[in-house]
Amino acid sequence: MRSIYIAVTFFCIGIMASAQTSSSDDSLNIRKIYDMSLLNGKSYEWLDHLSNDIGSRLSGSYGAEQAVKYTKAELEKLGLDKVWLQPVMVPKWTRGEREFAYVQTGPGETRNINITALGGSIATPAGGIKAGVLEVEGIEQLKEYGRENIEGKIVFFNRPMQADLIQTFEAYGGCVDQRYSGAREAANYGAVGVIVRSMNLRLDDFPHTGSMSYGDLPEDKRIPAAAVSTNDAEYLSSILKIQNDLELYYKMNCEQHEDVESYNVIGEITGSEYPGEIMVVGGHLDSWDLGDGSHDDGAGVVQSLEVLRLIKEIGYQPKRTIRVVLFINEENGLRGGNKYAEVARSNSENHVFALESDAGGFTPRGFGITATDAQFKKILSWKNLFKPYLIHYFEKGGGGADINPLKGGDMVLAGLRPDSQRYFDYHHAANDTFDKVNKRELELGAATMTSLMYLVDKYGLDNISKTNTELAD
């Protein structure tokens, strides 16, 4: 596109939009928030450090420890009213030496296969496992095949993400049971191992890890579970059609250790009028160990830090307490989210609102919101304030894994909804790295979150009004 014509048209639209939004304090404050995020934002610089200087941050790792220290130190620089660490015992799982897999395509002929251990899996025996492969389209097919076809085999779960679903998280929801429960289910039919097609809508060579669980399966029944790249899943599927007795070898060296102590990192601006009403904004500090966790969830972490920084920068004094919580261990235990909610309850804290960013640092489209009809309607009444920033999506339903344990009463949960098309290209894989995050997209997300926190604080939601009335009584 060369076109000066079009550029000029856009320019005029821009002027009109600015004119419209200058009609109230809220418009001006939100404009300030976006300007500061885009012109003098800190989120990208923070992410650079978190991703490139610290790197991956799996619970219990040195990276996670460094991330706790770094974000606490950065929070302390923001001049908040309070910064603290909340101790949490977290699981410690290590990958060990890199996984290795191949298929025997003929006598003396092998082809390597890109796999990665699923988080929580046991290792293979030291010499690896070699066995025939049974491809299935999902857990429900295990019953059809039955023990006679499964025993002694490696089960290959190959149901792909559905490309025709517009929200990629839906497609994820339609597959992730294979990863989470596939090993447990297949073990019950006598399988010796499972490999699972990566939850990735693209064809490439990156295997995507993620959490799995053996449920109540006794230790001696557990079998090793790995993810296989989408390209290799396609390859395996096609070769199995012509070579039914194909054998797959794989070796994994992962290990589950004793729980170790880690921390949620917390900072707050204490509310000037209703300090007992707490609004949380957060993301999770831990990441998988393969990439550097820039989208999942480095982005959410730095955006959450930025919310508090921007609120102070625009000179807004919140009436309610605004707390940033960087949760530990979302990926393989959710211990941070559970601990935070447990402490909040035991301290009888009154949480009125929580917002999480854990869907990548892509262009923000809006929010998913869990609220009563009245509360949702109130949030919808602010929709026009977001229009100049191309934030259009306000839909019921949503929150975030870390804030969900806070749910109860009429508190409102919200999740930032960025564009989801590219999220699963990187999710839990070695290519979830800093270079995949666009600075502007990240900053727009931070500003969008800040604007919602500002409006919720200023106008309250029904829960808040009710609580206030009760307090006034």
Added chain:
Amino acid sequence: MRSIYIAVTFFCIGIMASAQTSSSDDSLNIRKIYDMSLLNGKSYEWLDHLSNDIGSRLSGSYGAEQAVKYTKAELEKLGLDKVWLQPVMVPKWTRGEREFAYVQTGPGETRNINITALGGSIATPAGGIKAGVLEVEGIEQLKEYGRENIEGKIVFFNRPMQADLIQTFEAYGGCVDQRYSGAREAANYGAVGVIVRSMNLRLDDFPHTGSMSYGDLPEDKRIPAAAVSTNDAEYLSSILKIQNDLELYYKMNCEQHEDVESYNVIGEITGSEYPGEIMVVGGHLDSWDLGDGSHDDGAGVVQSLEVLRLIKEIGYQPKRTIRVVLFINEENGLRGGNKYAEVARSNSENHVFALESDAGGFTPRGFGITATDAQFKKILSWKNLFKPYLIHYFEKGGGGADINPLKGGDMVLAGLRPDSQRYFDYHHAANDTFDKVNKRELELGAATMTSLMYLVDKYGLDNISKTNTELAD
């Protein structure tokens, strides 16, 4: 994000959305369009060929010639009613040997600078140019400095794109005069050359080319014009502050040749009821010569081809004539767009609607629309049909450089509006390459365009109704 919880929530929303959209034929047809684009689309495969097998396609180049042949052949495979080439004389400008530039930072000390000739620029003399540098913030500053400060100098236009504008095309509109007219203006004050900060919101090492014009400047007054990468623009600006007499050397080998014959590539499905009412969908076939033009405008080309393919695939027989036009020479002359409109007029063709995709292959957000209030209202009445696909943006104003010459009467012009945050990271630069296009984002754009074409054909717009009434009389 691990959370099965959230995935399930999204899944439920998805089911509700599907239920809503299954209430009418239009919803079903639009669902079919998206499904086919995402599950069995051709756009990505076409773009792969256009970008990776053909590559850059500057007007008059071998690549442009190949692109004409390839897209015509592909159109012929679609079983359209008519496919043809429309001859257009286009300018031919060649870059020649790669540009070279450095600054003299001390005796015997130089540092290379990343530059690229602007399209249409003359070459430097064979030995290059070496001169002092005057940094300005825009054309308007030339008057302030006056001939006494400019004569004999290289003028360095360094006004950056404004990062606080949400629509990046606005930021482009605020800078592009430096690139387009900077050389002409500076030459009038006696400058010997110009370099212009690349129209890029990111700091990196890629210089971004683009068209420039000398206007009516006599040939002997013309001065060579280049773009400089944003990183080097920052560097130059900082070193000029401490080394005011800094000299820049640059050498460019570009050349303007005689016009050559090229073609607009056109195909149509003839309307079953109103064959004389023509609806155009298109993008431009030419690209700059640095990358492979995947976003600008390979994406628009393949999406436009896909519109006609999808309309046939869903078994819809358009009432009106739907024509795909792949315009040549948008980048440096607009000869294709002008020729198409000229021929349409001389044949008294009745164009009722035109849609262009020329803003990159990113996630589609909606449309910019030039229409009367009544027409716009009619289009807005379809907004809910697009909601399941997260298409929310329907704003007045817009079209496309190639279709703008068709404007007149009450015909409606529309431009696809993809997410614009990353567009100028790649625009007119060597990194506008195939790997920067996400398959799903491209396919969603094609489906979004097809859906609008389908609705306009089925329900018409005010112009169409009027014409029909006239015809009926």
